[in-house]
Amino acid sequence: MPFALLKYGLSSDYPAEQDLPPPKALAASYDVVIIGGGGHGLAIAYYLAKYHGITKVAVLEKAYLGGGNTARNTAVIRSNYLTSEGVRFYAESVKLFQNLSHEFDFNIMYSERGQLTLAHTDATVRAFRQRAEVNKHFGGRTEMIDRQQIAELVPTLNLDPGHLPVLEGLWHRDGATARHDAVAWGYAKEAAKRGVEIHQLTEVEDLIIEGGRLTGVKTNRGTVRCGCAVQAVAGHSSVLAAKAGFRLPIVSYPLQAMVTQPVKPFLDPLVSSSALHCYVQQTSRGEVVFGGGSDPYPLYATRSTLELKESLIASAVEMFPFLAKARLMRQWGGITDMTPDYSPIMGESPVENYYLDAGWGTWGFKATPICGQTMAELIAGGGKVPELIRPFHLARFANFQQVNEMGATAASH
């Protein structure tokens, strides 16, 4: 071994940086148990420790950190939703994302490229105008642009795909992307630094509920008592809720995506088409990521299907014809917990001391920071629901007070 390498390796001037402390045994009890070590669960842990001084917290993850839907989404960050409740919530998330790299002292590769959604019908143009106005009202940067402006913004885009010519576009300057793994790692590292315990390969097998109150969880590594628990298990929300003894207004569908080999930079904004059910973006490494709508019927398997891949590629090639020559590098599927109104379910559950962070469908990644912050506030306040997430309470379904984001979510991501 070269002497210089040994010298640096053993020198105390260059200590090895430790991201996460080595695993240890589970404690007998915690103030808060967070089920699910994805972006959301880790963000809740981080904000609990940072703003509320609650550090006797365990994040229990059945596999590895950020390995579920945190790693399977297509990393779109935007706030151009339709309802005032939705826009207010997601706009706050975008603001938090903008400062996250500084906060972590760790690069999450946040890149504000703007997001362009294409309208192919008059009805969509009308809906987009409404979204632009609502967004502007809440301080977002969103406007309608015409074909000429679209062509200037994205010269490689085919403005006349098949029978669906592009009429106008919803241009959302605040649209961005970030490295999704890094967001989870950043939260994990900073939470662990503040004393939060992160336990991987720790699966919650059952919940201990006594007289309508949650008092602990049973895991494959033993039983843990807790003051309260929160479930943040996108893709399996109904499964865990069934263990708690209640049902959710959720249906789980796969969503498939894929990525090409790296090519020269040609695409700055994130582009999605409301009619072709396809969104395309180029990563900072040059790969082109495509994502589509959810599968046509529910399933808990992340295996890809040829039909969906075929239709997704057809749409992507309609939008950017030269991509027909690109080779695909990877393809995958994630599980989306779809709610009837395309908004999340956050807050209290029918079980006391058990909180819900569920129903994240195709809009979970972009809400990671604000979800973490508001859920932490909810838990620290002993169940006092923060104003920002009050509209997303589970009770809205029984009260018929849904927050309809279908038009702003379904096809355009």
Next chain:
Amino acid sequence: MKILHCPLNGPRNISEFIYGGELKTMPDPATCSDREWADYVFYHDNLPAVVTEWWFHSASGYWFLAERHTLTDEVLRTFDPGELFRQRVEFAHAETPS
């Protein structure tokens, strides 16, 4: 290509079918509470297991039932709803002012 066996039309490409949700017992809309109705309309078991669910063959306008495993996507059985529904379901409704 995934094939679904339609009880009326035999094996067809799954793209000809539309998923219609889990089979649930409908409460009487005229007498049930809002909460029971919301539960029926919005809430689902949604578990990875064998589920009996509604499917619609759009080309022939035919509704039927299927037993499908929602983890493996294996369809165990498809059958005509006549096996479960012996008589016509009448939808009672309250008089609404015009």
